[in-house]
Amino acid sequence: MTLSKSASKQLAIVTALAAVVFNGASAWAAPPTAREIVEAADRARNPQQSFRSTLTLVTYRGGQARERVVLGVHAKVDDKGGQMTVATIGAARQFKNLVRYIDPPRDAGKLVLLDASKMWFYDPASKTSIRISAQQRLVGQASNGDVLTVNLAHDYRATLIGEETIKDGDHQDRRAWHLNLVAATGDAIYARLECWVERDTYRAIKGKFYSDSGRLLKIAYYRKVANVLGVMRPTETVIIDAVDANLVTTVDAAGYRTQEMPEAWFQRDYLPRFEEE
């Protein structure tokens, strides 16, 4: 479908007016709830359509790069629940993830499938698929749980602690909402997390991740904002290990593109068949 030039102009005017009206209204409205902030942060962090990207994880010990892993991530919007309704418009939707090891060579071809509680690890060398538990997503410094595309509003119950000025990953001061998120579904990767969301942009700045026992596991800073599929989003996560003081991991995302994925990709038996399209 194409629009005439005048129709396009009219549409642009209407859109601009609508933006003014709604932005003005929101400025006079009550402050956003914690859930609204988390949903907006989800939309700012993740594309809200199915996509693929390439993640490069570099682990630093004592400031020296020690290990590099490259992963291809395929994230499909989970359409469970059927049609989008007025109530769900704007709400962040959950993803199914298929993570493929690209580098180093000894791990190349391994796959991790994560679809809610259905999680499988596939090793092409033994042609074996092993079902893994939610806890096993967290094994390792930068675990599968850290490279997944997840919408926090789906799995956590959020409360607003307050508004603070914090330093972001580039040592710049940012005004941010400080939120506390507690796992609300079995799909939640961490038992609890704190996150700081920039007030003006709704972009996540920092996160703290806790275990079931309340132990601080990781601290993450979200950096390198860039245009990703039409929206400015952070493209680098710096993960600081809270247990091992010398360990830092960076996760750099690149190569985003939208991609429709058949539902069959997220079947265990498809893992040996998977290949890039």
Next chain:
Amino acid sequence: MSISLATLALLSAGVAALAPAVEDGDLDRIPDALAGPAAQAPATLPSHPPRGGPHARLYLEDALTVATLRAPVIPFPPPAPSRWQDRASADLVAEWAARASLKLTVSDRVDLVAQEHQTWWSRSTARNEPREAYASWQPRARLYFEAGRINVRNGVALGFNPTDFFRPRTLVGQASLDPSVLSRNRLGTAMLRVQAIGERGSVSIIYAPKLFEASPIAGNPVGVDPRLDATNAAHRVLASASGNAGDLSVQALVYLEQRRSRVGLALTRPLGASVVAYAEGTLGYEADLITRAIEYGQRTGTLPPGAPPPLPTDPSLAWRSDVAAGASWAIAARLTLNFEYHFHQGALGGDDWARWFAAGRANPLLAPELWYIRGYAADQLEPASQHNAFARVAWPNAGVDNLEVDGFAFVNLRDGSTLTQITASYAMSDRWTFTLSLSANLGSAQSERGSLPQSSSAIAGLACYL
């Protein structure tokens, strides 16, 4: 509304005043190379394997094994096991999408083996293990027709897979005793396979033809023999369907082979956040292990035809079941433990083992036949005992970066004898990995594991991934 805004402003200011800028010192831990907004962009990424072009995984490996031997209570027939062996291997998996709908796959390992009791160059020095070579045609999305030698592996347990119907006689020479390593290197079976994968599951059917008569069990594989006589000595059909019912993952299987047909079922389900339970089982109308072993030995000329079995047994067919049930348990995002119970109804029970040792002591001339039964079980990759337990621990990042420690134990629940192995793998770089394994057969002289001639072994391996 203005009051609200003012109140909000005051609250905001108050919050800001009460909560000074968070300074955890976290930022100081970000490496200098990454600090600041001018941090460099990530290095150039390797591209994905191009779809349609050939791509391959190749690694080179050398594994040196040294073993300690003992004199078994029932004499082990010659040749005696080696006290040392060195194996140098080149391992290749290559795929080539010849056309959009046609893919060719080859998986092969070439070994050079030097070991005790073997001259430096013999028929067994250079070996080729052609694991797979097949063509895959996909006429429409996720429908596959395949022909060639394919390694089809079924099962959800780690130590014993009753539903892994194509496992017998597929073992190739290797150092590690870890069942996950054994399945990595085994031979495929020549077959035709059709598989369709849909949104809710998949169905497949396999026909593996009989191409050769059954061959004797060989201690040392010879040269470049593809060993199709081991993998294709009977007509076999396997039909399977898999899917999910809520959190439960289900696979149902029907296997047809003369005198060995079985039905099978495999299930997995998470139990909470850190446990995955799994079970697989089969039921079939077949002879017990002793009868099958003696029949096979006589059929292949290893045992004299018509000779009575060295142990009393009922040679008739009966309904017999195999089960492997267990769970994996992830602990504090550090360790993963697996516990399994294995039941192999056709294998040797407590009375059979007592008779096995009694027969060997009473008549040493029966030793070769007695050991042949156990050798047959090992060749079929099935337990020799009815009741076994299996435990495995995996500890990635085991206190040192890039160090992974794994250990496992098979325990005979009748006599307590145990096969155990612990392995440390250290990734020295992206390409080089060093592995050290220590294993032992523990138990009394009249137990399953304690009666084996090899008491312990150490394996040092170095692999380079190209």
